[in-house]
Amino acid sequence: MGLGDMQQKLEHMLDDLQEEIGEDELEKIKKEQKPKEQKESEKDVNIDDLLKGLPDLITREKRKKEIGIQPAWEMPQQQVEQVKSPEKVQPIKSKPTKQEKRSHVLIVDDDIRILKMIKEILKDDYDTAVASNGDIALKFLERHETDLILLDYMMPGKNGKVVLEKIRENPAFANVPVFFLTGMSDAGKVRECLALRPQGYMLKPVKREELLKKLKEILG
Numbered sequence: 001m002g003l004g005d006m007q008q009k010l011e012h013m014l015d016d017l018q019e020e021i022g023e024d025e026l027e028k029i030k031k032e033q034k035p036k037e038q039k040e041s042e043k044d045v046n047i048d049d050l051l052k053g054l055p056d057l058i059t060r061e062k063r064k065k066e067i068g069i070q071p072a073w074e075m076p077q078q079q080v081e082q083v084k085s086p087e088k089v090q091p092i093k094s095k096p097t098k099q100e101k102r103s104h105v106l107i108v109d110d111d112i113r114i115l116k117m118i119k120e121i122l123k124d125d126y127d128t129a130v131a132s133n134g135d136i137a138l139k140f141l142e143r144h145e146t147d148l149i150l151l152d153y154m155m156p157g158k159n160g161k162v163v164l165e166k167i168r169e170n171p172a173f174a175n176v177p178v179f180f181l182t183g184m185s186d187a188g189k190v191r192e193c194l195a196l197r198p199q200g201y202m203l204k205p206v207k208r209e210e211l212l213k214k215l216k217e218i219l220g
Helices: 005-023 023-066 077-082 112-120 134-143 160-169 187-195 209-217
Strands: 102-110 129-130 148-152 178-183 200-203
Touching: 005 178, 102 112, 102 134, 102 178, 112 209, 129 134, 134 160, 148 160, 160 178, 160 187, 178 187, 178 209, 187 200, 200 209
Parallel strands: 102 129, 102 148, 148 178, 178 200
Antiparallel strands: none
16 A cells, blocks of 8 residues: 555544544644644743753853863763762772791701701701801801800810800890700700809700790790
């Protein structure tokens, strides 16, 4: 069916409707439809009013931009989403603290087995260095720092008494705590050791728990 045929059919339908309900009734229906048309025109008027206020809106947005407020349409999409639904504030993560510096212990003994045993006892709690005689110990102290010296009393060459006297004579490390380790149980020799005012005295064989307890009392 062509467009002309459809138009003719529509006109016939209108004529039939007018004959069926009467011309007065048809005019009444048309009048009832006018408010709808007026509402549509009111929409147009409202749109016109909005269009008239557009220059003022642009001026306000321009002013916001000048004082640093960015219009929403110029924001990146991610930033707009954050404005619409702000994320929960994340707690500030504190920086991890550096691992505390471990105390250093110098072990001086002419018995290699004793050196290995004491180093094994202290490895989990302290940094260590070893010296197999008094001369090596004194050279170490001239070049390196330590927090405590575990010193054997009976050694060939410079014994513990002589080594401690040399330590006290040197201002660079005179105040380093010295703790005697020895297999000597003679009361006179013990008093001789204590006269040098060491920070402690322990007989061999050394007990692990007792040694760690004594070092903790001295070094904290």
